[in-house]
Amino acid sequence: MSEKLTFGDKLKAQFSTKSLVLIPIAVGINLIGGTLCSMLKLPLFLDTVGTLVVACLSGPWVAALTGLLTNVFLGIVANPVNFPYAIVSVLVGLTAGYLARAGLFNKLWGVIVVWIAVTLVNSISAALITSFVFGGATGINGTSMITAAFVVALQDVLLSVFSSAIIENLIDKGISVLIAYAIWRKIPRRFISQYAMAGRDDAEGDVEELDDLDDSDAGL
Amino acid sequence: MTEQAGGARAEWLRGLNPTAKLAAVLLLGAAAMAFPSPVLGACLIVVLFVVAASSGMLAPFAKLMVGFGIPVTIMLLFIQGCYSPANVTFIADLGFARLGLEGVMSALQTVVTLLVFLGGFYLMNETTYTGELVADLTSRGLPPKAGYLVLASLNVVPQMRRRMATIQEAQVSRGLDMEGSLVSRLRATIPLLGPVIMSSLTDAEERSMTLETHGFHLNEVRHTSYVVVHHARADRPIVVIAVALFVVSLAIRIAALAGLIAI
Numbered sequence: 001m002s003e004k005l006t007f008g009d010k011l012k013a014q015f016s017t018k019s020l021v022l023i024p025i026a027v028g029i030n031l032i033g034g035t036l037c038s039m040l041k042l043p044l045f046l047d048t049v050g051t052l053v054v055a056c057l058s059g060p061w062v063a064a065l066t067g068l069l070t071n072v073f074l075g076i077v078a079n080p081v082n083f084p085y086a087i088v089s090v091l092v093g094l095t096a097g098y099l100a101r102a103g104l105f106n107k108l109w110g111v112i113v114v115w116i117a118v119t120l121v122n123s124i125s126a127a128l129i130t131s132f133v134f135g136g137a138t139g140i141n142g143t144s145m146i147t148a149a150f151v152v153a154l155q156d157v158l159l160s161v162f163s164s165a166i167i168e169n170l171i172d173k174g175i176s177v178l179i180a181y182a183i184w185r186k187i188p189r190r191f192i193s194q195y196a197m198a199g200r201d202d203a204e205g206d207v208e209e210l211d212d213l214d215d216s217d218a219g220l
Numbered sequence: 221m222t223e224q225a226g227g228a229r230a231e232w233l234r235g236l237n238p239t240a241k242l243a244a245v246l247l248l249g250a251a252a253m254a255f256p257s258p259v260l261g262a263c264l265i266v267v268l269f270v271v272a273a274s275s276g277m278l279a280p281f282a283k284l285m286v287g288f289g290i291p292v293t294i295m296l297l298f299i300q301g302c303y304s305p306a307n308v309t310f311i312a313d314l315g316f317a318r319l320g321l322e323g324v325m326s327a328l329q330t331v332v333t334l335l336v337f338l339g340g341f342y343l344m345n346e347t348t349y350t351g352e353l354v355a356d357l358t359s360r361g362l363p364p365k366a367g368y369l370v371l372a373s374l375n376v377v378p379q380m381r382r383r384m385a386t387i388q389e390a391q392v393s394r395g396l397d398m399e400g401s402l403v404s405r406l407r408a409t410i411p412l413l414g415p416v417i418m419s420s421l422t423d424a425e426e427r428s429m430t431l432e433t434h435g436f437h438l439n440e441v442r443h444t445s446y447v448v449v450h451h452a453r454a455d456r457p458i459v460v461i462a463v464a465l466f467v468v469s470l471a472i473r474i475a476a477l478a479g480l481i482a483i
Contacts, residue, residue: 017437020365021428024372025420028380029413035381036413039388040398040405046413053417065369073373076345079288080249080337135300135323135330148295151303152317175406182410183417191421 011061018194019058023066026050030070033176044172048118051093052180056105057187057195060097067093084133088125095121105184115177119169126169127162232454233275233343238353239360240455245340247462252336255469256476258325261332268339277346284342289335296327350374355447364443368436380416387415 029050037044047070055063067089074082095117104110130147135157146167150160252261265285272281300323301307307320354367388398391411397404435441 017432018424018428020369021372021424021431022421023369024376025424027373028376028420029417031377032380032384032416033413035384036409040408040412042402042405042409046409049413049417053421069369069373072370073377076341077374080341081334083337133330134334135296135304135326148298151299155303157299157303175409179409179413183414186414186418187421191425194425 010059015062016195019054019062022054022058022195023062023069026054026063026066027070027073029053030066031073044175046172046176046179048089048092048096048122048173048176049179049183051089052096052114052118052176053183053187055093055096056100056180056184057192059101060094063093063097064090065093067091081134084129085126088122088129091121091125092118105181111177111181115174118177119166119173122173123162123165123169127158127165130161130165131158232452233271234347235450236347236452236458237356237450237455238344238348239356240452240459241344241348242353244458244462245337245344247459247466248340249333249337251462251466251469253329253333254466254473256473258328258332260465260469261329261336264336265332265339268336268343272339272343275343275347277343281339281342285335285339288338289331292334293327293331296330297324300324300327300330349447351447352449355445356449358443358445359449364436368431376420380420383419384412384416388412391415 027050030047031050033046033049036042037046048067051063051067051070054066068086071082071086071089075086096114099105099110099114099117104114146164147160150163151157154160154163248264252264255261269278269281269285272278301319302317302323304320304323304326306322306326307318309321310318311321311324312319351371354362354371358364358367391408392398396408396411398408399405431437436443
């Protein structure tokens with residue numbers, strides 16, 4: 001894709017029928033992460049894996065839409081608390097998409113950059129929403145308990161919400177990014193070539209890296 | 221009310237136009253949010269309970285509302301009531317912190333708004349076929365692609381759950397450890413999630429080809445739908461009442477902010 005394309009053209013290129021079909025599946029992957037966590041009794045969400053994979057395949061705006069739809073779905077089916085957090089998911093999708101476009105998903109240090117960026121974006125935006133929309137807690141997970149403990153210690157609602165969000169996100173997003181990276185490495189190149197991000201990936205990290213990865217995620 | 225009449229009411233809720241129901245839920249929630257005190261939200265919750273009872277859904281509805289409402293109320297009352305910077309008037313002394321009236325009111329406001337949305341969406345989901353809602357929205361001008369996204373997202377989740385169950389059985393049969401320490405459970409995520417995602421992505425390819433051969437990507441033509449959309453005489457009054465309530469709540473909020481009336 002040349003530099004001369006306008007933003008609108010780029011957007012159109014991202015939203016092909018193929019990308020469009022990918023979105024519901026990525027939403028499904030996001031939601032199945034939660035199912036998996038309850039199955040394995042892990043205290044995590046893993047609800048951004050699909051968004052991250054789409055960010056690699058189809059680019060930032062498709063990833064943003066995936067995040068938005070995930071939260072709309074959760075809001076309607078599970079709990080309307082999830083609606084305002086759609087902004088968080090959109091921002092995470094955009095961040096991951098632009099970083100993936102910069103090629104960071106092809107190097108291990110790049111993956112760490114993605115992890116930290118996504119964690120920060122997620123924690124800051126989620127903390128702002130939790131504080132200003134809900135007044136500090138949503139009561140749907142254990143984080144609210146941690147927040148309550150922080151409030152007693154720090155005497156400041158926003159700071160407490162941010163502290164509990166960053167602890168939770170460092171772990172959760174770390175594992176999500178690792179899973180997404182492992183999957184991105186396993187996706188056949190032929191499959192990637194149909195999507196908007198094709199050609200951006202110079203396939204320098206070859207498939208052998210995979211075997212190390214299965215060990216490295218256990219170290220977390 | 222007799223048993224039969226209750227059944228008829230449930231049918232009545234089911235027969236409403238899906239878009240009207242969606243609009244009513246959103247407007248009522250927005251009204252509860254805009255009104256400058258939790259009173260309206262509380263009234264709307266009572267109304268929702270009455271509607272649920274008349275549709276024979278009281279037990280699951282009450283379970284949902286209480287199950288979500290109690291913990292979030294306690295949490296918010298604690299955080300906002302004791303530590304909100306807006307607190308000026310203190311109504312109780314808990315020893316380690318003082319309970320402020322302003323924080324309590326804003327916590328209650330958040331809780332009732334959330335409960336109105338939660339209850340509204342629950343009643344809507346239970347009495348609406350999503351395909352009908354999407355078909356109705358599409359005929360009212362929603363792009364078919366957006367409609368597809370919503371419907372496919374809803375359908376894909378149970379499908380992936382089934383796939384996940386199959387893969388789990390396969391992996392456990394070849395010795396995957398799903399119990400044990402946190403690390404070994406974390407290790408199990410890749411062999412479980414990997415195949416689900418990979419096979420879903422392969423699916424995506426086939427799906428997009430099928431859709432394109434069926435002319436889904438054409439924008440100029442009208443897409444036909446097999447779904448019959450319900451309309452009821454009560455649609456219009458319900459939406460009108462919801463709009464009126466929202467407008468009045470908003471007006472009261474603005475008037476209160478401008479200092480015209482005291483709340």
